[in-house]
Amino acid sequence: MTIRVKYCGLSRPEDVAAAVAAGAGYVGFVFFPKSPRCIDVETARALALEVPVGIAKVALTVDADDALLDEITGAVPLDMLQLHGSESPERVSEVRARYGLPVMKAVGISGPEDLPALETYGKVADQLLVDAKPPQGADLPGGNGLPFDWRLIAGRRWPVPWMLAGGLTAENAAEALRRTGARQLDVSSGVESARGVKDAALIRAFGAAARA
Numbered sequence: 479m480t481i482r483v484k485y486c487g488l489s490r491p492e493d494v495a496a497a498v499a500a501g502a503g504y505v506g507f508v509f510f511p512k513s514p515r516c517i518d519v520e521t522a523r524a525l526a527l528e529v530p531v532g533i534a535k536v537a538l539t540v541d542a543d544d545a546l547l548d549e550i551t552g553a554v555p556l557d558m559l560q561l562h563g564s565e566s567p568e569r570v571s572e573v574r575a576r577y578g579l580p581v582m583k584a585v586g587i588s589g590p591e592d593l594p595a596l597e598t599y600g601k602v603a604d605q606l607l608v609d610a611k612p613p614q615g616a617d618l619p620g621g622n623g624l625p626f627d628w629r630l631i632a633g634r635r636w637p638v639p640w641m642l643a644g645g646l647t648a649e650n651a652a653e654a655l656r657r658t659g660a661r662q663l664d665v666s667s668g669v670e671s672a673r674g675v676k677d678a679a680l681i682r683a684f685g686a687a688a689r690a
Contacts, residue, residue, distance in 0.1 A: 481688045486666040487515030494528050496678035500685030504534040514674030522554045536560050551577050570602045580604035586611030587626045600636040610644030628657040648683035
């Protein structure tokens with residue numbers, strides 16, 4: 479059983495190299511100005527061109543308008559768009575149709591009342607990112623280093639493939655996989671030595687934990 483890992487918020491060539499060496503299934507580039515991981519389109523293009531074929535290149539946006547998505551998709555060779563804001567199911571469908579790329583929709587979970595959204599978005603997105611809902615007043619919709627109660631989704635299935643996110647580290651990756659039945663993991667802050675700064679040793683350790 480292969481576990482696919484998405485290393486998100488990469489911002490330097492050495493981050494991409496470390497993710498590739500760790501066996502990444504996906505690499506994520508952030509286009510959200512409030513994030514310490516945000517990069518510009520030129521940087522993203524240069525990084526994306528370093529990614530070997532077979533590793534999916536993902537652009538993370540938050541409630542982006544068509545102008546921004548046009549700019550990103552026009553310059554950066556991408557395999558997937560990740561919508562990490564409060565985009566409606568209609569908007570997800572619109573983005574898929576307009577850009578002809580698979581769309582992953584992030585859904586924040588903190589309690590049972592959040593689960594129905596996964597069914598709803600599972601009908602319109604190509605993949606789901608099941609993430610921890612950000613704490614009250616947080617600037618970022620993700621990458622806050624917080625897990626949610628994994629028992630909420632244990633053994634559940636949705637109409638499309640899904641990925642687990644939220645507070646994952648090399649130390650808890652195995653437990654997360656065991657408890658949720660996830661086959662894909664998304665990590666960002668859990669492989670950083672400082673906020674927004676990826677650490678090659680932590681990326682390597684996370685990859686090894688996911689494989690084990």
